[in-house]
Each structure stands twice: as C-alpha cells, then as structure tokens.
Amino acid sequence: MSPVVDLVLPPAEAWQAQARAARISTADLLAHIGLIAADFAEGVIAQPDFPLSVPPHYLSLIRRGDPADPLLLQVLARGEEALPQPGRLTDPLEEADYRAAPGVLRKYRSRALLIASGACAIHCRYCFRRHTDYGAAMLTRSGEAEALAVISGDAAIDEVILSGGDPLSLTDARLTALVSAIAAIPHVTTLRLHSRTFLAIPDRVTPALVDLLACTRLTVVIVTHSNHEREISHDVAAALGRLRAAGVTLLNQSVLLAQVNDDATTIAAHCRRLFAAGVLPYYLHLTDPVDGAAHFDVDESRARGIETELRAALPGYLVPRIVREVPGETGKTPLWALPT
Numbered sequence: 001m002s003p004v005v006d007l008v009l010p011p012a013e014a015w016q017a018q019a020r021a022a023r024i025s026t027a028d029l030l031a032h033i034g035l036i037a038a039d040f041a042e043g044v045i046a047q048p049d050f051p052l053s054v055p056p057h058y059l060s061l062i063r064r065g066d067p068a069d070p071l072l073l074q075v076l077a078r079g080e081e082a083l084p085q086p087g088r089l090t091d092p093l094e095e096a097d098y099r100a101a102p103g104v105l106r107k108y109r110s111r112a113l114l115i116a117s118g119a120c121a122i123h124c125r126y127c128f129r130r131h132t133d134y135g136a137a138m139l140t141r142s143g144e145a146e147a148l149a150v151i152s153g154d155a156a157i158d159e160v161i162l163s164g165g166d167p168l169s170l171t172d173a174r175l176t177a178l179v180s181a182i183a184a185i186p187h188v189t190t191l192r193l194h195s196r197t198f199l200a201i202p203d204r205v206t207p208a209l210v211d212l213l214a215c216t217r218l219t220v221v222i223v224t225h226s227n228h229e230r231e232i233s234h235d236v237a238a239a240l241g242r243l244r245a246a247g248v249t250l251l252n253q254s255v256l257l258a259q260v261n262d263d264a265t266t267i268a269a270h271c272r273r274l275f276a277a278g279v280l281p282y283y284l285h286l287t288d289p290v291d292g293a294a295h296f297d298v299d300e301s302r303a304r305g306i307e308t309e310l311r312a313a314l315p316g317y318l319v320p321r322i323v324r325e326v327p328g329e330t331g332k333t334p335l336w337a338l339p340t
C-alpha cells in the first residue's frame with residue numbers, strides 16, 4: 001500500500017459539492033431554463049460583480065420557460081441592476097457603526113450577532129450585503145478569541161446570533177467548535193442561526209448538524225429565509241422536520257420583493273406552507289436602499305395594504321411582522337410606526 005493513501009482527505013460531503021456546483025454563469029442559467037436575454041425588459045448581466053450562485057436543488061425548483069418565475073427573479077442578474085440608482089448605498093444599514101469587534105455586531109443589549117461566514121450558498125440579488133467587504137466584517141479564526149471575549153465580558157448578552165453571509169457555509173467541524181465555545185460562556189442561554197441554506201441545499205442538514213443542535217445545552221432557534229411557498233419543496237420540508245425533531249424552534253424571515261411576493265395571496269399561501277412545515281413566520285422585511293436592487297422595492301403604502309389583507313386572511317400567529325431597518329434606530333421599526 002502506498003503511504004500516500006493516508007494523506008487523502010475525506011471525501012467532500014454532498015452539500016459541499018452542491019455549493020461548488022452553484023456557481024453558474026448567466027448564460028448557463030438561461031440555457032437551463034430555456035430563456036434568452038430578450039425575455040427580460042432590461043436584458044440580463046452576463047458577468048455581474050456579485051456573481052450568480054444557484055445550487056442545483058434551487059435550480060430544479062425554477063419553472064422552465066417563465067421569465068416571471070418568482071424563484072428565478074431572486075437569483076438572476078437582470079439589467080435593472082446596472083441602471084443608475086441615485087441615492088442608493090453600499091452599506092445601507094450603516095452596520096459598520098455597530099461593530100463591537102471584527103465580526104461582531106452589537107445593536108441590542110441582550111443579543112450579539114456574529115458574522116460567522118462571508119459566503120452564502122445562494123446569492124440573492126436583493127441582498128443588502130451584496131457590497132459588504134467581508135474581509136473586514138467577518139469573524140476570522142484569529143479574531144474569534146476577541147469576539148468571544150466581547151460576549152463573555154458582558155453578562156447582558158444572553159443570545160448569540162450566527163449570521164453572515166450564511167453560517168451554514170461553515171463545515172460541521174467548525175460550527176461544532178464555535179458552538180461549544182459559545183456554550184462555554186455561562187450567561188449565554190440561546191443560540192440563533194440565520195440561514196437561507198436550508199432552502200438552497202436541504203442536504204446541508206447533515207446528521208452531524210442535527211446532533212450538534214440537539215446536544216448543545218443552549219436553546220436553539222433557527223430563522224430560515226424563504227420568500228415564496230415554492231421554495232418549501234418536499235426535500236426542504238423533510239430537512240426542516242429533522243431540525244424540529246432535534247428540538248429546534250423554527251422561524252422564517254422574508255423580504256417583501258416586487259414581482260416575487262408582493263401580494264397578500266402569495267404571502268398568505270407562503271405562511272400556510274411554512275406552518276405546515278413546522279415554521280412560524282417572523283419578519284417580513286421591507287427592502288433596504290442598497291445600490292443595484294431598486295427594482296425589488298415595494299412602497300410602504302402598498303405594504304400597508306398587504307398587511308391589512310394578511311390580518312384578514314390569516315390567524316394572528318401566522319401574520320409576519322412587517323419591518324424596516326432605519327439606520328440609527330436600535331431596533332427594527334415596525335411598519336405601523338414608520339411616518340406616513
């Protein structure tokens with residue numbers, strides 16, 4: 001036997017292969033769904049600065065031959081992104097102001113948010129972090145001690161939120177190490193994960209991940225990020241079921257997006273589908289004024305109309321809180337509290 005065998009790395013997990021396969025070109029995406037650039041009002045961008053990332057499972061859910069498909073519109077770089085968008089910003093939330101240490105955002109007394117990874121499985125065209133320089137913003141291995149010191153040094157922090165990017169871009173080994181370090185801080189009671197990967201790559205819910213979440217002493221809350229009922233496929237629902245069986249509380253946040261989900265019927269159907277999969281709607285965010293995403297904006301008066309219809313259509317526990325991030329405000333501002 002050759003000694004070289006000992007050096008061979010374990011095979012990448014299925015989800016890692018899917019994450020790699022997600023990097024497709026605009027041309028390949030169009031070819032896959034049987035459309036051409038001229039099917040879109042402003043055409044498409046062949047090589048956008050914020051590259052396309054569409055994992056195979058998500059790709060399989062996109063309807064062929066339909067330029068208005070709500071899943072497609074979230075991942076395809078349309079020409080609108082390149083139109084001049086005066087007044088739009090690259091850091092719309094002024095997050096840099098809340099950096100307590102590299103990779104740590106502290107907007108609230110009781111909660112600290114760790115930018116655990118700069119990578120995402122799926123790239124959402126409306127993302128307010130599309131211009132974020134993760135090199136400066138992200139939690140690095142060398143910065144981890146400093147980040148954990150911020151948390152352990154302040155007993156007011158009882159909840160740690162792993163966000164990103166997407167924290168499920170980390171390997172199970174790295175997540176396990178990070179969660180153990182957080183669980184070792186006595187005053188932290190709750191671990192929250194914000195992730196869109198569950199929809200994009202349901203295979204990311206590995207047995208090791210389920211074990212980790214089931215066995216930590218921390219109370220675990222997962223906030224998924226889904227915007228449309230068709231994203232909750234059979235495989236996604238099964239993956240969410242494994243998390244529920246591990247005792248995890250499941251919530252969902254959505255973004256109110258023009259042409260994707262900006263009517264009460266679509267949102268009500270989504271909320272019911274989430275509930276059937278064991279997930280409660282949490283936030284419905286109004287878009288942030290990020291440069292390149294103005295074509296997703298839904299104005300506040302329209303959002304108010306949608307909220308009224310949702311209250312009539314759904315039980316109160318399935319109506320998401322419609323909120324906007326107002327720079328300088330410590331919390332998310334509910335729609336009803338925004339000036340009219």
Ligand SMILES: *Cc1c(COP(=O)(O)O)cnc(C)c1O
Pocket residue numbers: 098105106107108111112113161332
């Ligand atoms: C949204 C957010 C949180 C979590 O807020 P909740 O209202 O508890 O969901 C925490 N930190 C930052 C920086 C946030 O933007």
Ligand code: SF4
Pocket residue numbers: 119120121122123124127128129130164165166196225
């Ligand atoms: S998964 Fe979240 S952070 Fe990543 S691109 Fe989409 S919206 Fe942005």
